[in-house]
Amino acid sequence: MTLSRPLAGLVYALAAALLLAGCEQGPAPPADPYDQRRMDLKPAPAKLGGERHAGAFAVGDALSLGAVLEPLDPAPVKTVRLDATHKLIEIAPGVTFSAWTFGDQVPGPTIRARVGDKLRFSMTNRSDEPLPAAQVAAAPMMHSMDFHAAMVSPQDKYRSIAPGQTIEFEFTLNYPGIFMYHCGTPMILEHIASGMYGALIVEPRAGYPTQADREYVIVQSEFYAQPDPGQREVDGAPLYVLDGERLRAAQPTHTVFNGVHNGMLKQPLVAKPGERVRLYVLNVGPSKTSSFHVVGTIFDRVWLEGNPDNQLRGMQTVLLGSSNSATVEFMIPEAGSYILVDHHFANAAQGAIGLISTDAKFATKDLEHHNLPASAAPSDPEAVQGKLDFESKCLACHSVGGGRKLGPDLAGVTTRRSDAWLARWLKAPEQMLETDSDAKAMLKEYGNLPMPNQNLSDVQIQQYLEYFHWLDAQPTGSAQTAPGH
Structure with missing residues (x-):
């Protein structure tokens, strides 16, 4: 059958339109990794009043207890226990401080996981457990846990529990990043300043786009310490307690990396020339801003908040407000001691200094960005x-x-x-x-x-x-x- 010229033209036009529509549609766009319809936003309710924990204060294969970040545990469910305790810590030579902790350390252990993992958390408030003989600390009190990495009801998961109580809850990690965790019991300012904080590192599903030779965690924080007004002592030296007046005025006495004034000078992080170092840096505050810098190298990559989608290149310093974080990567160009410092030097002068050294017997005499403590310390x-x-x-x-x-x-x-x-x-x-x-x-x-x-x-x-x-x-x-x- 032969079509008339007008009808044939109409058929050809319709066919061309269909072909063009198919071409314009193209392949389907990639799935949005942040599509909340694909996230787990319905965690089970928290359980309160479970069995009281005993023994170790921090338990879990996903935990790192110091600056060295342990490898990622492949299990899709991360079971973590961090009990709340009161204990005495030394934040500087001669300064023994009455702290409140997660996992019996300041900062608390670092948790490492991956997007899509489920974090199954439990905590007993063990602030009522006595310290060793002749040691004194704060009276037992309510405590809680607030995970910045979670998408949950605070009224259910972050409720305060009394001494001796246990809380359990779980949630799915939906976003990559370096997230703060801290006690959320009022007054929150006092609880954070007393030591109740830590880092939760959540890797992207496919991991990071680069390979690092060394991975370390750096948590910056402030202490507001004063000699105990009640003149209590520890081993003949004054006990230091929280100075509420300085705390509310945001005037810290110490600003530190990983809980200790100049502590990372005594135990420098290790690297070799030519290695790529990845630092997971978290400023927990509670009130000051950090200008994080490494003397002698340049940050090849900076992922703000620890998320590779937030990438910057060739940075000298990273500005971090309270509870902000960044993953920074750099190469160690040659043998030497590379100084970690808060370039807000008022903070560095209070102890926010550390080292990455290529030599186990690192040279100290040429380091002009930090100061070396004497081998003895006064008690007055x-x-x-x-x-x-x-x-x-x-x-x-x-x-x-x-x-x-x-x-x-x-x-x-x-x-x-x-x-x-x-x-x-x-x-x-x-x-x-x-x-x-x-x-x-x-x-x-x-x-x-x-x-x-x-x-x-x-x-x-x-x-x-x-x-x-x-x-x-x-x-x-x-x-x-x-x-x-």
Whole structure:
């Protein structure tokens, strides 16, 4: 049958339209990994009042207890137990702090999982368990657990439990990232500042797009410590407790990596030249911002919040607000000691410093971005604070018993100078250089390099003097710092 010309044209036009429609449709778009219709948003209700835990305070194959991140446990269900405890921790030499913990450590153990895994969590509030003899801590109290990685009803899962109670709940991990967990019992500020926090690392379903030779966890946090107003002691030294006034004013006494002032200098992280290092960095605050930086290299990749979809390249510093995180990767270019530091240097001066070293016997004398603690520590609170301030501000130019540097060796300084002279010098060195003959002679002896005014308060100056007197009362060599610079 032969079609008329008008009818044939219509048939051809319809066929062409159908073909074009098929071409325009193309292949189906890839599935959205964040399509909430594919997520588990209906976890089972929490269970309260289960059997009280005993024995270990932290249990689970998905846990890492220190800075080294353990390999991912392949099990699709991660069973984790983190009990709440009260214990004493040392946050700096001579500073024993009454802490509240998850898993009996600060920060709490790191949990590692993968998108799609189910986290089955349980916790007993064991804050009523006594500490070893002669040790004292806070009274038992309510505690809870808040996982930033969860999509759950807070009223059900994050409820506070009394001492001796146990809570159990589970949820599915729907998003990749580095997520904070913390106690959510009011006042939340006090509970976080007392040590109740940790990191939950959730890998993408397909893993990260790069291969790392080393993986470490860095948790930055603040402490607000004061000598116990009740004058309680631990082994003859003052017990330190939470300073509520400084806490509410966001004026920390210590800002630290992984729970300890300058602790990552004593035990540096290990890497070799040419290796790719991946750091999972979490700033838990509770109130300050971190400017995380590694001296001597550049961040090849930065995944904000630990999510590869949030990628930045070639960064020098990563800005992290309270509860923000980032995965940072970089290459170790050559042998050396690479300094981890909060480039908000007021925080670094309070202890937010660490090292990645290619040498087990790393060189300390050439590290100008950190300060080395003396081998002994005072117990008097004023001397302790003087020591911390001195190490933060002065060790770049002065040693104690290690010989002259840019300035004089300060061993025996209280036998050479009166307290009044030292106080005037610390208060206003530029004025002393105009009028005092001893100050003028010292300036000439040390290459006409004047000491900068550190703008110390009268209280800080008194703390320095207490520390200097403590130093000079120690046996020769017992409080020596490293020579050189």
